[in-house]
Amino acid sequence: MKNFIFASILFALLLTVNAAPFQLNKRAITFFPCLSKDPINFIGVKIETDPPKSGEKESFNAFGTLTKDITNGKTILFIAYGDEKGNPIDKPYTQNFTDSIKAGNPFNVSAPDVPTPQLPDSYLINVIVKDPSEDIPIGCATAAVGEIN
Helix, strand or coil: CHHHHHHHHHHHHHHHHHHHHHHHHCCCCCCECCCCCCCCEECEEEECCCCCCCCCEEEEEEEEECCCCECCCCCEEEEEEECCCCCECCCCEEEECCCCECCCCEEEEEEEEEECCCCCCCEEEEEEEECCCCCCCCEEEEEEECCCC
16 A cells, blocks of 8 residues: 555656646747837737747737827837848738827737738747837837747
8 A cells, every 4th residue: 555655656746747847848928128229118018829829810919108109090000020130021010009199108009910920930029119200119129939049
């Protein structure tokens, strides 16, 4: 009986230790401020499927407080995928803002049906709030997925 209990405990311990590394492999995508010589506001980004799946629609939610106004019909949300060198993987997704928001007030915008291109093992996701008439984005966030060198 003691041997059976010992063997059961040992078996359960081995199963637990063997399963532990697989639980650690999935890491949440974390967005960081975009690299730029010009000051750009960092925006928060949440995605529904983490990581996005190639060929499926993805839902993005961008939020934050910006130092420039968002103008209804003029300001655009861009979502772009790039390879590890920053080259575009596909055309960026664009969506016009439907509300005007004054600088200093929080914004929250959802993009529920963003197409996901065929993704390599390592890639970048850029989410940008921009007025097309200006060179510098109003807000930006980027995430690296996989091993980026």
